[in-house]
Amino acid sequence: MIRTIYDTACGIGGFLSDAIKQIKEFNPHAKIVPFGQELDPETHAMAMISMLIQGFETDNIKQGSTLSNDQLQGKRFHYGLANPPFGFKWEKDQKAVNKERVELGFAGRFGAGLPRISDGSMLFLQTLVSKMEAPEHGGGRVGIVLSGSPLFNGSAGSGESEIRRWLFDSTAFGYRRITVERPYRFMFDGDQDLIDQLTGDKSFNQWDEDLRTAVLTSLNHLAETCRDRHHQILNRDDFRKALLDGCAQFVDVSKIKAPQLKLIEKSVRKPSEEADICYDKQGKPEPDTDLRDAENVPLLEDVNAYFQREVLPHVPDAWIDETKCDEKDGKVGIVGYEINFNRYFYQYTPPRALHDIDVDLKASEARIAAMLAEVAE
Secondary structure, eight states: OEEEEEETTOTTSHHHHHHHHHHHHHOTTOEEEEEEEESSHHHHHHHHHHHHHTTOOSTTEEESOTTTOOTTTTOOBSEEEEOOOTTOOOGGGHHHHHHHHHHHGGGSSOSSOOOOTTOOHHHHHHHHHHTBOOGGGTOOEEEEOOOSGGGTOSOTTSHHHHHHHHHOOOGGGEEEEEEEEOBOBOBBOOOHHHHHHHHTOTTGGGSOHHHHHHHHHHHHHHHHHHHHHTOOBOOHHHHHHHHHHHHTTTSOGGGSOHHHHHHHHHHHOBOOTTSOBOBOTTSOBOBOGGGOEEEEEETTSOHHHHHHHHTTTTOTTOEEOTTOBOTTTOOBBEEEEOOOHHHHHOOOOOOOOHHHHHHHHHHHHHHHHHHHHHHHO
């Protein structure tokens, strides 16, 4: 029986040596052929010495970056293992990795996705999986030592999540992230601090001076009216009309374009549940980006049923943004995968009974009293 072993980041060959020992315990007669690749030249040399001492071919232990210079390309192995460095930054390999993904897709190693630059652990994991022996040739198994973060870092649709989606068959680890919107409401109460905030805006100060003067004069007049009458403008259209009527006394209001009007409103607006909902030209409620939220719906659960049960009772004016769909299945909500440690591995330890704690405290007090008595004697 021939069994091949592969380590993507073999270091001095310690992991390979342990695997060889384990296989020999299972089957002393198995022929073992180890393979590995290591980036650091000195560490690579030590790995070769380790294999040589054990009587194995050293040509199978390659030197170079596994990610950007795979020297065992096209080979498959019965066992794959790795203990890649935690938090390994792979920016030096980025160009080659991106090239392989674009040109080869799933025919290469990185078709599922790319993780963030700050941690390349999942690139080594994809490399291991891509080199598993085919089922018709006995199949393969892989194991990798990771920190916890690659199992849950990255939101739905991110590179990490897509890699987990590719790896895991079980929908138990999946969810569908929906975007929950709430309506944009506009209130103007004449808050002078907000008007002053507009005057300090860089974009506002690039406007024509006459236009700036007209806007500030109109705003200050509206603010004074609101304060004197203890009044609030709760409708955006009413605010726009009052603002433009005031500006019309000084400038041609056609000079005030939509982006400029939005800047004014964004600066002086206050959110309020009492204010009227703002609608777009199609008569649909405009979403308030400040109130935008997301919900992770279990993958097998109906999105609308979840929304009706978990969201609407708390925010009756909310709705699902149905334009945010998953690229692969086309359904509302972006699919994500993660292994939540607290959900799957946390074991609850109940607190001790108060009676037991009280007994221990009294025992401690008794010991302390006895020690003090000895000192006093």
